[in-house]
Amino acid sequence: MSRLRAALLWSWLLLCSLLSPLVLASPAPPSIELASIATHQVITPQLQVLRDARASELLSTALASGPWEAIHIPMLQEGYSTGAFWLRGQVRNDSSEHVTRWLAMGSARLQDVRLYWLPSLPSSSAHTADDVIPRYAGTLHPIARREIASRTPLFPLTLAPGEERQWVLRVTGDSAIDLNVALWESAAFRQDEGRELSIQAFVLGVSVLLVTYALIQGIAWHDRGFVLMAAWIVTALAYIWTFQGYLQLYLFPQGGAWLVRTPATLGCLATLLYVRMSYVLVGLQRLRPWNSVYAVIQALLIAVIGATALGNYRVTAPLANATAALAYVMWLASLLHAWRAGLPHARVLTLSFALAWLGMSVKLLELNGLVDRSLLPDWHFAALFQIGLLCMTALVIIGRALELHRKHDQMQWAMLYLRVREQLKLEQAVAARTRELREALEAADQANRAKTGFLTRISHDLRTPLTSILGFADMLQTGGDERARHGRIIVRSARHMLAMVNDLIDYARGDRPDLPHPAPVYVHALLQEIGQEASLLAQRQHNAFRLQVAPTLPPVLTLDARRVRRILGNLLDNAAKYTRDGRIVLQVQWHPASAQSGMGVMEMQVRDTGCGIPLHFQKRVFEPFERAHADRSQPGIGMGLAIVRQWIQQMGGQVALSSRPGEGTTMTLRLPAAIGSEHDVARHDAPEDASGRLLIDGEGRLVLVVEDHADIAQLLGDQLGSVGFAVELYADAERAIARMAAPDAPAVALVMTDFQLPGLHGDAVLEAARRLLPGIPVLLLSATLQPERGQEDGGQFDACLLKPVNFLELQETIGRLLGLQKQEPSCEDGTAPPLQRPAPADLQEALALIEMGAVSDLLDWCDTLQRRNPVWTGFVTMARQLVMDADLSTLEALCQTDQPVQSVDE
Known part of the structure; x- marks a missing residue:
């Protein structure tokens, strides 16, 4: 018996030890029958909650802890908390079929939600709790990790017929804690979700329309108020969509710890934009006391936005809500003051947004756990708030646009009135100015006629003596020696002065601008x-x-x-x-x-x-x-x-x-300049002598010309041929030297060479001429100045002329090198043709030139007569001799129509 008693005693002690946790634990929550839920049922009052200040991760620890208590109304919105909340419920299935219902938590802002689906009763025990695999939801976890893709935490619960099971929810995070739980029939949940999405789509379409219209008006009118309003609408909608979970569902399905910060950050940003928009639209800068207030509010909001986005969210989120509330209080006070002061848009902003901000204030109280959320259901409140807000915003935008159009019309009428008045004044002024301009035009015409007459006289007075200087200097060029050089200098200077006189007269007449050529x-x-x-x-x-x-x-x-x-x-x-x-x-x-x-x-x-x-x-x-x-x-x-x-x-x-x-x-x-080629100047840069008079006779003499530019070589050949020389042209020094070395070639009287030649240069031509043609002079025609050369070894050219070559200077130089006598025109040649007088019109032209002293023009007149009719050659020869002798009085008597023609010697 002692052994039996001992066995019974140990059995009793073992049974007591096993039943003691059940005796000490809290009573199980009431069981909820799933099959009886047709659409949805809020089950929060039937749940038990455990506050876990240490935020334990183990289910077994939570189940063993106590006490579990019923949920009271203040617990529904706990606000911001550092601990974890464990919710426990029990469900059963009394039907004869499998039943599935969705367990939903009402807030999309919850950061970390885990569901533990315990085994069927009565097999559940504490030592098996840690083996249960949790299901995850919340902004911290990706959408793909959830069993059901939804904007709010959502878990499916399935029971077999007659089955009863417990579930445990663990809720933690930095966001405000919302402990409202409901069971939904899946079809009813999707139907309710579809209605919400339809409303959101409508709100989005209207928002896009309002934002587009506001931006167009802002850009068209250059109005900052419209631009700020468009930015505020976009930010406010982003805040609401983040608050409701659409941001993670459609844009950022990966989730993350940063998503918990977006509602408070976007809310403060929307408040900042709204405050600034009101300041601009109403024109609060006219009320000086509010300038500093708004500056402080805006600075606080900017600082809170940065702190909320980067700092400790549990600390900064309540601060952000408080700052936003303060901003709205100051906003309302300033708008009332502006309404009283009669500022534009103050009344419409106050009335339009008062109801919206009243609802927002209640929502802020709800977020901080001071109001029961059942007063304002989540998405119903959001939908009503958005629709009302958009309607009021549309009212403000339309009112602002009508006001700008009205101001524009007023400005147009004011401008039209001013234009008409100015037009009347302008017409009177134009009439007076027309009379003055007519008188001034008549005076200007008289002055212009006087100027034209003056320019005509000054042109004659300036050109006539210059023409005489040119004519006599041209004759000096034919004298040879030093007189010819002085004559060429005089000709160049006189032509230069004549060009300046012509430019001055043309500039005064306005014929051409004084531009470089x-x-x-x-x-x-x-x-x-x-x-x-x-x-x-x-x-x-x-x-x-x-x-x-x-x-x-x-x-x-x-x-x-x-x-x-x-x-x-x-x-x-x-x-x-x-x-x-x-x-x-x-x-x-x-x-x-x-x-x-x-x-x-x-x-x-x-x-x-x-x-x-x-x-x-x-x-x-x-x-x-x-x-x-x-x-x-x-x-x-x-x-x-x-x-x-x-x-x-x-x-x-x-x-x-x-x-x-x-x-x-x-x-x-x-002076910047481009390098040119001799081909470009061979013809148009002609020498200054235009008379073409012949000073020497080169009949029977051969000139060897070495020039690589064909145009210049042809010009030299024509000029030398005109005075009787035979000419041989060579384009390079090699061929010219070969010609000099030819034993049976005709004798050469003169060698003319360029210095810069292809291959061998002019030095080689000079050395070959001194070696092969001793005693034959060598004339250098060069485009560049040549340095002085030594006399040893015959290294000096006999003469050097710079391009472009003056034909008279060329004849004078050749005559000096070859010892040729200058030809003098003579009227005593017995073979001269009989003198015949030109036409009276030609003689009158000569008399006019004689009166002006235009010597060079008289020489041109003589050349023209000889070309027109060779019969007048005798008269032309006599007239040219008189011009060259500067005997204009005798030439005038010769050209008198009533005077007989006589010899010059008479």
Whole structure:
């Protein structure tokens, strides 16, 4: 018996130890029958809750803990909590079929929701609880991990006939805790979800329409209020969709911890945009006390947005709600003040959004657990709030648009009134101005006629003496020796002056603008001519002149030669005027841009050792009518350097001045130019002699011409052939040297050669001529200035002419080299034809030219008569001789229609 008693005692103790947890545990929650739920049923009051401050992860720990208690109304909205909440419920199936119902939690903001579906009763025990695999939902988990894709936490519960089971929910997260739970029939849930989606689609369509309209109006009217309103609508809708779970369901199905921050962050951003929009639409800047208030509110909202997005959400979320509430309170107070002050849109904003913000205030109280959510069901409240908000927003947008259109119409009418009034004033002013303009036009016509008459007279007065100078200087060119050189200088200077006179008259008439006209030119010959003129200028005050041209300067450049001549002429003239017993140097250098571009910069420096320019005056020396020196005895009006700077800038160049008083002045010109070819200037850059008079007779003499440019070679051949020479043309030095070495070839009287030839240059031609044709002179025709050569080994050319060659100068040089006598026209030749007088009209033309002293025109008149009718050759010969002898009085008597023709010797 003792053994039996001991066995019974141990059995009793073991049974007590097994039943003790059940005795100490809380009573099981009431069982809910699933088959009886036709559509849905809120089961929150029938559940038990356990507050777990430590947020335990183990189900067994939660089941063993206590006490489990019933859910009271304050627990439905717990707000923000750091612990975990465990919900426990029990369901059964009393029907004869399998039954499935969906367990749904009403809030889409819950971050981490786990369902533990315990085994069937009575097999459930604590030691098997940790083996239950949880099901997941909430913003922390991807949509794909859930059993049912939905915007809210949703779990399917399936029971066999007669089966009864318990389930446990674990809810944690940084968001506000919402503990409302319901059981849904699946078809009823999808039907309710479809109605909500239809409303959201309608809201989205209306929102897109309002945003598009607001943006169009904002861009069209340049109105910031419309733009802010469009931004606010988009942000507010994004906030609501995030609040309801659509953001994760359709855009970010992967979920994440950051999604919990989006509602509060977007809510504060929408509040900031709304406050700013109201400030702009109402014009609260007119009420000065609210300027600082709104600045502080906006700064607070911006700071809270950053803190909510990046900081501790449990701490910043209540702060964001409080700041938003404060902003709306200040907004309402400012709008009431603006309404009282009569500001536009204050009343419509206050009335339109008062109801909406009242609902939002209640929602904020609900989020913080101060109001029972059953008063405002979730999606019903959201749908009503969105529809009402959109209707009120549409009212505001339409009102704003009508106001802008009304203001626009008022401005249009005001502008029309002003236009009509100004038009009346303008018509009166036009009538008065028309009379004044008519009188001024008549006076201008009289002045224009006077100007035209003046220009006609000045043209005659200026051109007539220049024409006479040209004619007599042209005759000096035929005299030979030093007179011919002086005659050529006079001709070039006179032609240069005549061109300036023509430009001045054309500019005064307005015939053409004073623009650069670049053309290919032999730049070395141009500089040589300028140097000859500058040498004469320098000799006036006993100055030495020197021309320095860099060997790298190309022979042909594309530039405005007329302007370059005038620019350098002005600078050299200034240097000659202000320098006595000193030196004047014209130095020209070439700076190529690149080997392939064919461009470069020609740098021209005019240096003198004159009196210099004071430092304080150097900045004004290029201004019109400014003269740097106090000595006014020198001629000029102070326009030279102004014209230099204007023209050099028009040609794309630069001018610089460097001067020291008492030491001299240096003017530096930098002119961009393109490298040209002799083919481009062979014909149009003709020499200055137009008379074509013959000074020598080369009959019976052979000239060997070495020139690689066909046009220049043909021109030389024609000119030499016109004075009787036989000409042989060669395009390269090799063939010409081979011709010199030919034993049976005709004798050569003269060798003319270019310097820059393909292959061998002119030096090789000179050396071959000295070796193969001793005693035969060699004449160099070059486009570049050649350095001085030594006399040893016959290394010096007999003569050198620069291109383009003056035909008279060429004849004079050949005559000197070959010892030819100059031909003089004679009227005593017994074989001369009988004199016959030209037509009276021709004689009257000659009398008019004689009256003007136009010597060169008279020579052209003679040539024209001889070409027109050879019968007049005797008369033309006599007239030409009289013109060349400057005997215009005898020529005038000869051309008198009533005078008989007689010999010149008489």
